[in-house]
Amino acid sequence: MANLAKAAQRTARLGEQRSIRSKLDYIHKNYFLYVLLAPALILTILFKYVPMYGAIIAFKDFSPLKGIWGSDWVGLKYFSKFLNSPNFTDIFFNTLKLSFYGLLLGFPVPILLAVMLNQIRKAGLKKNIQLVLYAPNFISVVVIVGMLFIFLSPTGPINQLIASVTGNPVIFMTEPEYFRSIYILSGIWQGAGWSSIIYVAALANVDPELHNAASLDGANLLQRIWHIDLPTIKPIMAIVFILAAGGIMSIGFEKAYLMQTSMNLPTSEIIPTYVYKVGLQSGNYAYSAAVGLFNSVINVVLLLTVNFIVKKLNEGEGLY
Structure with a gap:
């Protein structure tokens, strides 16, 4: 038995050595692929992983003069300060509502655009429509x-139309109740066309014979879309939804900050703008780092949760 065990161990070691040798041979033969991969890998490490070192200041009473390691350790002090702050509830739910409503309203639009574009058979017309749909994504x-402030100003074209009917203009950019609608709808207009590219590419791989066979069997257009096109892009939809839901707390700072006025703060103050104000404007770097880290942890939890749910509902197909 001892001899058999030793033989088995030797066989296992030889198998491991062969496996390592075969991997090294593969890398040697295809070294150019790894050379092409190296810049992206290095940039990812430098700009995504190395900065994580700075998250330590969320647990310290950070002083630029003392440095990160020289600053006093305070543990969860700033996390507790943020969670117990009087405006925590408003900031947290403003961020959550803005992201959730944006995902709820914005997620189906690129899919609908892709399905409609897929039905256009004239190549020239299709390219022109795609150009119009993709163009807003390249606007700063x-x-x-600036366009929103111009069009929605009291003397802008939209308010001129409203005033001609009601007699009174609506001050859209200063009223808190209009902020979310303006932010979300303008975001959908800007990004929906560009987001539809991935679905258009997937639908291009659908075998036309499937549509021809379904037509011969009496299926109408909606039935063909439902039973052929949508199942084709279903895995992509799942991945895009997981990534979008995982980043539900990561709202772009620039647009929300630029749209803020002193009167719409009750709905426009979100975590990214709050971090900017307490961090860069007030110089409270440790507190802002704690708020940002809290936001990142919420995103990770949401990503894992949504991926688990989607895998259960999608027969084991998820992001990972």
């Missing part, structure tokens, strides 16, 4: 917000 956020 600053320009978008």
Whole structure:
């Protein structure tokens, strides 16, 4: 028995050595692929993982003069301060509502655009429509917000139309109740066309024979879309939804900050703008780092939760 055990161990070691040798041979033969991968890998490490070192200041009473390691350790002091702050509930739920409503309203739009674009058979017309749909994505956020202030100003074209009917203009950019609608709808207009690209590419791989066979069997257009097109892009929809839900607390700072006024703060103050104000404007770096880290932890929890739920509902297909 001892001899058999030793033989088995030798066989296992030889198998491991062969496996390592085969992997090294593969890397040697395809070294150029790893050379191409190296810049992206290095940039990811430098700009995504190395900065994580700075998250330590969330647990310290950070002083620029003392440095990160020289500053006093305070543990969860700043996390507790944020959770117990009087405006925590408003900031947290403003962020959550803005992201949730944006996901709820914005997620189906690129899918609908892709399905409609897929039905256009004239290549020239399709390209022109795609150009119009994709163009807003390349407009700067600053320009978008400037356009919103111009169009929605008391003397802007929209208010001129409203005033001609009701007699009174609506001050959209200063009223808190309009902030979320303006933010979300303008975001959908700007990004929906660009987000539809991945679905358009997936639908291009659908075999036309499937549609022809379904048509011969009497299926109408909606039935073909429901039973052929949507199942084709279902895995992509799941991945995109998981990533979007996992980043539900990560709202772009620039647009919300640029759209803020002193009167719409009750609904426009969100975690990213709050971090900017307490961190860069007030110089409270440790507190802002704690708030940002809290936001990141919530995102990770949401990502894991949504991925678990989608895998259960999608027959084991998820992000990982």
